Amino acid sequence: MNEPGVIRKLSEDVVNRIAAGEIVQRPANALKELIENSLDAHSTNIIITVKAGGLKYLQIQDNGTGIRNEDLEIVCERFTTSKLRQYDDLKQISTYGFRGEALASISHIAHLTILTKTGIAKCAYKASYKDGKLLGPIKACAGNNGTQITVEDLFYNVIARKKALRSPSEEYSHIMEVVGAYAIHNSSIAFTLKKFGENTDIKTPTNSSVIENVRIIHGNQIARELMEVEIKDSTLKLLVQGHITNVNYSHKKGTMLLFINHRLVDSQAIRKAVDSIYSTYLPRNTHAFVYLSIELDPRNVDVNVHPTKHEVQFLYEEQIIEKIKSCIESKLLSCNSTRIMYTQA
Ligand code: ADP
Numbered sequence: 001m002n003e004p005g006v007i008r009k010l011s012e013d014v015v016n017r018i019a020a021g022e023i024v025q026r027p028a029n030a031l032k033e034l035i036e037n038s039l040d041a042h043s044t045n046i047i048i049t050v051k052a053g054g055l056k057y058l059q060i061q062d063n064g065t066g067i068r069n070e071d072l073e074i075v076c077e078r079f080t081t082s083k084l085r086q087y088d089d090l091k092q093i094s095t096y097g098f099r100g101e102a103l104a105s106i107s108h109i110a111h112l113t114i115l116t117k118t119g120i121a122k123c124a125y126k127a128s129y130k131d132g133k134l135l136g137p138i139k140a141c142a143g144n145n146g147t148q149i150t151v152e153d154l155f156y157n158v159i160a161r162k163k164a165l166r167s168p169s170e171e172y173s174h175i176m177e178v179v180g181a182y183a184i185h186n187s188s189i190a191f192t193l194k195k196f197g198e199n200t201d202i203k204t205p206t207n208s209s210v211i212e213n214v215r216i217i218h219g220n221q222i223a224r225e226l227m228e229v230e231i232k233d234s235t236l237k238l239l240v241q242g243h244i245t246n247v248n249y250s251h252k253k254g255t256m257l258l259f260i261n262h263r264l265v266d267s268q269a270i271r272k273a274v275d276s277i278y279s280t281y282l283p284r285n286t287h288a289f290v291y292l293s294i295e296l297d298p299r300n301v302d303v304n305v306h307p308t309k310h311e312v313q314f315l316y317e318e319q320i321i322e323k324i325k326s327c328i329e330s331k332l333l334s335c336n337s338t339r340i341m342y343t344q345a
């Protein structure tokens, strides 16, 4: 007969590493968290540098508030945050971050270094972290206002994950998607993405516009066919703004950029609904470019679903999707009829 297993408590480090591996599944997930931190810190210029698809090296430099010297000791510990104080704050959270897990997670599965300077500090400070803890002393050094976070050798201690992510070029394309989406959604903020030692792949200026950034990132073919959409509904406490391509544009793959309360998310339900409307207007098996920013009463969105915050749940989903469908439908109908009128004339 088999003996029963002996139950033991896992050590804290093992627990944290497993949790971190769930939050950060690929370099693009880590980058999303870091971009959101830079946005939370009111940055207007964000520069991202990558080596080997972010697996070797991922650096983000911003010009935001910086981190106070006295906070550097605990900033990478789990559940340390400057954003959330009480559970009730979650009802109206306006920052991206809230649970103080991102930096902690990354420090459990990579070598993490922070170089930061606040507006009132006389110099910058540099600190390295491992497993949530400060590694060695904090060093004073020269630096600009803002924060530079460097993540090296991501997944160095997560063997299975390292094996699963074999292609740096595929990881880089996910990074491009994330940076492109945030640059379009935050068109007043300058974004730069480049591979280490090479030319820039994405570069948007400050105070740009959504359409201009779509042009920079996705090309003129899409940018020139964009239509603006807007839905306001006071009973649903809903505001939708976005840009979608008209019936002149179609593509095998298509693009869907979806933000709910300014977080980049995915929603199969919205994706399917949008596709079903377009399918009657576009050639078979082709898709549109759709960028939608949905703002809901924070009380109707549950951001606390999953640590990656990728999957967001919200109330009145069906009604909201109906509104979006009929708005897109009427937009496509109107451009379709102008096209017919035009050819008849
Ligand atoms: P959260 O964003 O949920 O608070 P994080 O682990 O992402 O947790 O970050 C922890 C804290 O570190 C933040 O609350 C913030 O105070 C600080 N921080 C992180 N990144 C930056 C940055 N780029 N600029 C200024 N402060 C930052």
Ligand code: MG
Pocket: 033, 036, 037, 096, 097, 098, 102, 103
């Ligand atoms: Mg954060």
